[in-house]
Amino acid sequence: MSQENDKTDVPKSMSIAGSAQQDEQHKDMDIEASPPLPVKGHSEDSTDPLPKSIENAERSIEGWVIIVTGVHEEAREEDLYDFFSDYGKARGLHMNLDRQTGYVKGYALMEFEEYDEAKDAVVNGSGKKLLGKPVDVDFAFIQGDDFSRSSYDDDRRDNRRRDRQRRRSPSGDRYRPGTDSYVPDYSYRSSERSRELSPERGF
């Protein structure tokens, strides 16, 4: 209950004095204000909070993917689903483990069907505490306008080979044999597609 409003700048005043449980909650609560969403640019080595990628977020194949960082190492998947249930129904979650320790690595990627759900999660979920530790939430992917960056020689060679294969094969790119999924190759015209699907177009 009181932990829902961790994002406010005003520290919670505890009107109920000292039961042990209240003290426990009080210890867990963040008395400092959460950092506001920054608006300035970000220099590479600064320690300022990064600006959120709300305006230039890019839609993924079936929804909008957010990245959650600062995830507590003992978090369970259901903790993540519960945490974000206020904003929308998450359609997918990847919360990878640290292969050495077996604990959660510290991040989670979640997918929401609607842009507004994901945006709500980014704006209102950032700074909230999960298992006592504040998380940061942002869109995972953003619009790119320059995928034609020159690269190594073998990249160009591979691109030529890929072009020949695309022309030959009627079904275009595949994901992997043995799976049930056919995946169109979004990387090919990514910048065009991201403009089509951008929020400004009412998508």
Place this chain on the structure above:
Amino acid sequence: MVRPLLNPKLNSFVRYYSTGHKGRFGHEFFRFEIDKHGYLKYANNSNYRRDSIIHKQLRLSPTLVNEFKRIIKDSEILAEDYSRWPQRDENGRIQLEITMDGQNTSFETVRISSLADTVNTQDPEGLRVLYYLVQDFKCLIHSIISLHFKIKPIA
């Protein structure tokens, strides 16, 4: 022993390239590269069962790029002395290049398929750090690529 990588790019943040021998299934390799602006290029090549190369490109948000940085920092790979690591062998090699916080690190060593590969080397602890970092990279890249590009099967 550090070998300079081909055309090191000024914008590069992290580049990982893993390749095996050129065998029955063609030139199998796995490669990803992220630059300072979040542009991710991913390539996975195998002719296993007549598959072909998979190329994906995607731009990551600054927050997500930062999480890669955090993973690299936490691994402390940059503190390792890779001069004692074995050079490539007949099973393949990996190249890893990291540029962050004003530092550029690049090295090439053998592919480590399991912890057993680290045991009889001059620096098992260091190679273990590399092994786990590569696992963490692959996990995150796999999640990113499949969430962004893969259609979910009908449940």
